[in-house]
Structure formats: C-alpha cells, structure tokens
Amino acid sequence: MIQHSLVSVVDDDESVRESLPDLLRQFGFAVQAFSSAEAFLASEFVSQTNCLILDIAMVGMSGPDLQQELIRRRQSIPIVFITAHGDPTVRPRLLALGATECLFKPFSDDALLEALTKALG
Numbered sequence: 001m002i003q004h005s006l007v008s009v010v011d012d013d014e015s016v017r018e019s020l021p022d023l024l025r026q027f028g029f030a031v032q033a034f035s036s037a038e039a040f041l042a043s044e045f046v047s048q049t050n051c052l053i054l055d056i057a058m059v060g061m062s063g064p065d066l067q068q069e070l071i072r073r074r075q076s077i078p079i080v081f082i083t084a085h086g087d088p089t090v091r092p093r094l095l096a097l098g099a100t101e102c103l104f105k106p107f108s109d110d111a112l113l114e115a116l117t118k119a120l121g
Contacts (some may be wrong), residue, residue, distance in 0.1 A: 005050035005120055009033045010040045010066065011082070012058040020053065027113055037061035041069065049077050051100075051119045053112075056083040056090065067097060078119035082107065 007029045009020050014035075021031040032049070034040040038061055040052075054063040061069070063081055070077055081094050081102040091102040101115035 004028065004030050006030045006032065006045065006048050007051045007053060007116065008040060008045055008049040009053045010035075010037055010058075010063070011053075011055040012036060013055065016055070016082075023109060023112070024053075024116075027116070029116070037063070037066035037069075040066065046070075046075060046077075051116055052077045052079045053116075054079050054081050056081055056094075056102075057085060064094065064097070067094075067099065071098070080112075080115045080119055 007024050009017060009024070009031060011017055011020070011033075012035055017033040017035060021033050024031045032043070032045045034043065036058060040046065054066060056063040067079055079099045081099050082105055083090065083102065084105040086104050094102045100119040103111055103115060
C-alpha cells in the first residue's frame with residue numbers, strides 16, 4: 001500500500017529536507033528526513049523505509065555510496081535519486097545499479113509522485 005508507506009529523504013540541503021517532506025505528506029506518505037547518509041544508516045528507520053529519496057552529491061558518503069552500502073547489507077530499499085547536477089551520464093549509471101529513478105532538480109510534483117508510485121510498485 002502506497003499510502004502511509006515510509007519514505008526517507010537523505011539530502012544535505014536543508015531547504016530540500018524542509019520542503020520535500022511537506023510535499024510527501026500531502027501525497028499521503030510517512031516521512032523521515034536525514035542530513036547525511038551516515039545519519040540515515042545510524043537511524044532506526046533503515047529497516048522500516050519503503051522508499052529512499054536520495055541526493056547524489058553529499059558531504060561525506062555520497063548517494064551512490066549509500067546505495068552500495070545498502071546492497072552490501074542486503075537491505076533492499078527502492079531508491080529515487082535526486083540531483084542538481086545535470087550530467088547526462090549519471091542517470092543511466094544509477095538505473096543500471098538498481099535505482100528506480102533519477103530526477104534532476106528542479107523536478108515537478110507529478111514526476112516525483114510517478115517515481116514513488118513506480119518504486120513502491
């Protein structure tokens with residue numbers, strides 16, 4: 001069930017961590033936000049997360065690094081990457097590694113909802 005699924009947002013940009021959870025709650029999701037990959041991994045929410053919205057470029061552990069760590073831990077969480085860096089080679093690489101989607105900031109509410117619906121099956 002998509003409604004009330006827990007979506008965790010991991011982004012080192014404070015404005016994203018403040019605005020994105022509000023939008024996700026409007027869509028009907030439960031939300032947790034984290035300022036770093038390390039904070040997410042140290043939280044109690046890793047095993048409860050149904051989908052991860054993950055920034056690619058962050059201080060410390062990057063989004064793709066977190067993806068690899070989750071794979072290493074055998075934590076199968078659908079990932080929607082978000083990025084402000086429009087490198088066209090990034091998206092195909094991340095999708096090949098198992099990401100559900102890669103959205104370039106700024107993205108529309110509809111694009112995000114479509115990606116989450118796809119991720120949550």
